[in-house]
Amino acid sequence: MTDEQDGLRHVNWNELFGFTQIFKGFRLAIHPSKLMLALAAIVLLFVLGNVMDWIWCWAGQNVISQVSFNPQAPAQSEINAFTTQSAEQFDKGIADLRKSRPGRAAKLLVEAQKDAFYFQNYIGLLNVPETNAPTNLRYQFNDALNKIKGSLKESPVDEKASLEKAEKDVHKVLAEAQQAFNEETGNIEKALDTAIEQANRQIDQVGDKKSKEELREQMHKDRRAAKQALTMLKADFYQKKQTVWGKGIFSALMDYESQCLSGAVKAICHGNFFAGMDNYQRWVAHRSARMPGETAAVAELSPQGAMGPVEQPPGFVYNMLMAAEGVHWLIVEHWVYAPIFLILALAIAALFGGAVNRIAALHFAREEKISMGQALKFSLSKFFSFYTAPLLPIAFVMVLGAALTAGGAIIINWGYVGEILGGLLFLLALLLGLAIAFLLIGLAGGVWLMYPTIAVEGSDSFDAISRSFSYVFARPWRSALYGLVALVYGAVTYLFVRLFVYIALASTHFFVKWGVFAPGDGLEGPSDKLDVIWATPTFDKLWGTFNWPAMSVTEKVGAFIIGIWVFLIASLVLAYLLTYAASSTTSIYFLLRRKVDATDLDDVYVEETEEPAPAGAAEEAKPAEAPPPPPAQGSGDQAKPPEGSGQSQP
Numbered sequence: 001m002t003d004e005q006d007g008l009r010h011v012n013w014n015e016l017f018g019f020t021q022i023f024k025g026f027r028l029a030i031h032p033s034k035l036m037l038a039l040a041a042i043v044l045l046f047v048l049g050n051v052m053d054w055i056w057c058w059a060g061q062n063v064i065s066q067v068s069f070n071p072q073a074p075a076q077s078e079i080n081a082f083t084t085q086s087a088e089q090f091d092k093g094i095a096d097l098r099k100s101r102p103g104r105a106a107k108l109l110v111e112a113q114k115d116a117f118y119f120q121n122y123i124g125l126l127n128v129p130e131t132n133a134p135t136n137l138r139y140q141f142n143d144a145l146n147k148i149k150g151s152l153k154e155s156p157v158d159e160k161a162s163l164e165k166a167e168k169d170v171h172k173v174l175a176e177a178q179q180a181f182n183e184e185t186g187n188i189e190k191a192l193d194t195a196i197e198q199a200n201r202q203i204d205q206v207g208d209k210k211s212k213e214e215l216r217e218q219m220h221k222d223r224r225a226a227k228q229a230l231t232m233l234k235a236d237f238y239q240k241k242q243t244v245w246g247k248g249i250f251s252a253l254m255d256y257e258s259q260c261l262s263g264a265v266k267a268i269c270h271g272n273f274f275a276g277m278d279n280y281q282r283w284v285a286h287r288s289a290r291m292p293g294e295t296a297a298v299a300e301l302s303p304q305g306a307m308g309p310v311e312q313p314p315g316f317v318y319n320m321l322m323a324a325e326g327v328h329w330l331i332v333e334h335w336v337y338a339p340i341f342l343i344l345a346l347a348i349a350a351l352f353g354g355a356v357n358r359i360a361a362l363h364f365a366r367e368e369k370i371s372m373g374q375a376l377k378f379s380l381s382k383f384f385s386f387y388t389a390p391l392l393p394i395a396f397v398m399v400l401g402a403a404l405t406a407g408g409a410i411i412i413n414w415g416y417v418g419e420i421l422g423g424l425l426f427l428l429a430l431l432l433g434l435a436i437a438f439l440l441i442g443l444a445g446g447v448w449l450m451y452p453t454i455a456v457e458g459s460d461s462f463d464a465i466s467r468s469f470s471y472v473f474a475r476p477w478r479s480a481l482y483g484l485v486a487l488v489y490g491a492v493t494y495l496f497v498r499l500f501v502y503i504a505l506a507s508t509h510f511f512v513k514w515g516v517f518a519p520g521d522g523l524e525g526p527s528d529k530l531d532v533i534w535a536t537p538t539f540d541k542l543w544g545t546f547n548w549p550a551m552s553v554t555e556k557v558g559a560f561i562i563g564i565w566v567f568l569i570a571s572l573v574l575a576y577l578l579t580y581a582a583s584s585t586t587s588i589y590f591l592l593r594r595k596v597d598a599t600d601l602d603d604v605y606v607e608e609t610e611e612p613a614p615a616g617a618a619e620e621a622k623p624a625e626a627p628p629p630p631p632a633q634g635s636g637d638q639a640k641p642p643e644g645s646g647q648s649q650p
Contacts, residue, residue, distance in 0.1 A: 019485050021364075021587050021601070026493045028363050028583035029576055033372045034356045038575035038582075039568065041352035046571075048344055053248025056337055060171060062246030064097050078246075079256045082329045083322060084283055102166035104244045105173045106159065109166070112180035112237075113157045119145060122188055122233055134202040137222035140195035148187050174245055181237050185230065192226055227521035227550075234549030249330070249337050256326045262540070264319035268491035276314030280321060316487070350386035354379030356579055357455035360586040365456070365604040378607065382454050389450040389461040393443040400432050400439075442469040445479065451582070452589035458605030471592040482591060486584040490577075497576045498539065501569060505537040505544070523550055533559040534566065542570040 028034070056062070064078045082090055115121050134140065166173040199219050206212045247255075267273065314322075331338045355375035362368045379386060407429060411422040446468030453464040472479050513530050520527035533555055537544040543566055546559050593599050 019482055019591070021591055022482060022485050022584055023489060024364060025486065025489065025580050025584040025587055028360050028587075029493075029580035030497075031359065031363065031369065031579070033369065033375070034359055034579040034582070035572060035575050037352050037356050037359075037372055037375065038578040039571055041348050041578070042571050042574055043568075044348050044352075045345060048348070049250030049254070049341065050248070052337065052341055053250045056334075057245075057248055058171070061249070061334070061337070063249055063252040064094065064246050065252070066243050077252060077256065078333075079252060079326055079329050082333065083325045101170055101244060102173075103163060105170045105177070106162040106166040108240055108244060109162045109173050109177040109180070110157050110159050112177040112184070113155065116180045116184040116187075117149070117152055117154050119149065119184065119188065122184075122229060134198070137195055137199045137219045137226070140198045140202075141191055141226065144191040144194040144198070145188070148191055152187075170245070174241060178241065185234060188230060188233075192223075192230075196223060224519075224521050228523065231523065231547070231550040238549060249334055250341070253326055253330055257323055260319045260323035260326065263314060264316050264323070265491050265494060267314065267316040267319060268487055269495065270313070272313060272315040274315045274317055275312050276318040279314075280318055346387060346390075350383055351376070351379050353451055353578075353582065354382060354386040354455060356582040357451045357586055360579075360583045361452065361455040361604055362606070364583070364586055364590060365602045366606075378455075382458070382460075385454050385459070385461040385464065386451060389454065389464040390443070390447050392461060392465060393439045393447075397436050397439050400436050404429055404432055442472060445472040445476075448483075448581075448585045449589050449592070452586040455586065456589060456593075456604050458607070467593075471589075471596050474596050475592055478595065479588070479592060482588045486588065490580050490584060493580065494573070494577055498542070498573050501573050502537065502539045502542055505542055505566065505569060509534065509536050509544075520550070523547060529555070534562050537566075537570075542573065543567060 066077075076084070078094065081093065085093070162173065196219070203212055203215045203219065206215060267275070330341075355372065355378065358375045358378045359370060359372075362370055407425070408422070411425065414421070446465075449468035449471060450461075450464040453459065453467045454461070457463060457467075509530070513528065516528045516530045518529040520529050520532040523531055532547050532550050535545040535547065543563075546563060548556060548559070551559060590601050594601060
């Protein structure tokens with residue numbers, strides 16, 4: 001009885017409930033080496049995307065930031081419009097907007113040139129002084145601005161010439177508009193500085209102390225109002241310019257994908273996995289223009305989050321499908337940009353993702369930690385395998401699809417004989433279709449296990465495909481259970497990590513703000529210079545906002561440097577998401593391998609350079625001590641010969 005009780009006390013719950021091994025994912029993911037490797041991958045990806053954006057923007061290939069297909073509906077981004085509109089409607093709308101871009105750029109240039117001389121956008125905000133007293137800032141500002149205006153020489157504005165110039169080079173026209181706007185704001189700032197100086201002099205001449213304090217208080221209010229009006233003017237021009245020119249491809253894609261990611265995490269936390277799928281199916285049908293009767297009704301709907309309100313919040317699957325639509329938009333609408341970016345992005349993922357998975361594999365199996373250098377060395381040695389593993393199934397699908405296309409083109413179109421022969425051979429086509437389905441389903445379910453396979457087994461891409469496919473198809477429900485546990489647990493820990501980083505950033509802003517006394521005149525409400533350079537971060541927007549229109553040149557430099565540090569800290573949240581994905585999928589791989597192949601959890605491929613030295617290795621390496629030499633002949637006591645040696649004793 002005692003033995004049975006002792007046995008019950010030593011139940012191995014990890015063995016009994018294998019899915020609890022996935023809960024190691026958080027501990028594995030927060031390892032500094034993994035986080036630094038993931039952060040390096042994020043930074044490289046960010047640099048790659050922005051460099052490519054700069055090149056494509058210079059060539060005039062931008063994403064339209066405001067798209068409106070219905071005058072009564074709010075404008076959407078280009079990606080949102082792509083996901084909700086039919087192909088014909090989207091192509092026509094985008095073509096019309098691109099066609100009208102030169103006209104809109106020319107209009108912006110003409111307005112900027114007129115405003116640079118007449119100051120109509122700004123002067124009206126301070127052109128209604130209560131009195132014409134010299135102590136009034138509005139009076140002094142209007143006087144200084146009129147003097148500047150009198151010294152300007154009006155340049156002729158030719159709308160037709162501006163349009164012709166814009167049709168040749170939109171970027172050049174927008175640059176001229178920016179130059180004209182900078183001249184306008186420069187003169188406004190010059191007039192405002194002069195007005196403040198003159199008003200202070202006039203106030204100093206007032207004898208009554210109480211009146212002087214009242215005048216200074218009023219001037220301070222007028223000064224803040226003037227700065228805020230100037231900030232709004234700059235922000236409005238920037239918005240107009242961006243509407244004409246658009247955004248970078250990578251920037252637009254990241255904004256869209258971040259919205260989908262945020263919606264997916266919220267859906268998991270609420271246990272919402274499949275809501276919104278009916279709407280998604282209707283939007284897909286509408287986009288394919290295969291349901292004539294539903295076009296009008298569906299066009300009035302729009303998805304939640306990145307695409308507007310629906311009857312209920314969308315679920316995890318819906319958000320993931322919408323995230324895939326973003327990649328679909330990238331490939332379809334930017335077919336030159338997409339392959340270059342995706343090829344280089346996959347190379348970054350192969351190098352750093354392979355290293356993170358290698359550290360996770362050794363950490364999970366043997367509680368051993370290797371350096372980042374050793375992990376990168378391993379991923380470099382297996383780089384081709386990491387790189388090609390997710391691509392080979394896609395290549396096989398494309399080959400089979402090309403075979404079906406070629407067969408249809410040759411046989412079916414071959415007159416009467418082809419029609420009959422095609423019918424006889426159509427079973428072969430269906431078999432190829434089944435093979436395509438097998439590859440696509442296996443890829444969707446097993447792509448997450450390919451990197452762990454290579455990291456754990458030290459094998460190649462073919463072994464990664466074979467094992468990941470076989471494990472998913474051999475244990476589909478167990479794989480789904482493990483995946484569900486990893487998703488829910490990952491969402492909870494992600495929110496915790498995000499909260500941790502948010503508290504770090506918010507507390508930094510809070511305490512630094514206590515030591516800042518310089519006012520932030522360009523912003524509304526009680527604000528200081530820190531609010532101008534770096535606004536208070538929020539839980540939804542860790543990076544905060546940077547009020548560039550309200551900054552001076554030196555403030556922009558400081559804000560840019562601050563932005564780099566804040567970006568690195570905020571990116572740790574995304575880095576954790578990547579390391580958790582690597583750690584949890586590695587754990588799932590070990591569990592599935594144990595169920596399918598009956599392999600121990602601590603069985604992992606180890607290279608000689610990664611093998612740590614055993615505890616007694618140093619002692620074993622020492623040469624054995626030589627035995628003491630026998631006593632010399634003739635000494636007092638002679639050694640006895642061994643028995644049976646045949647020597648007689650004297």
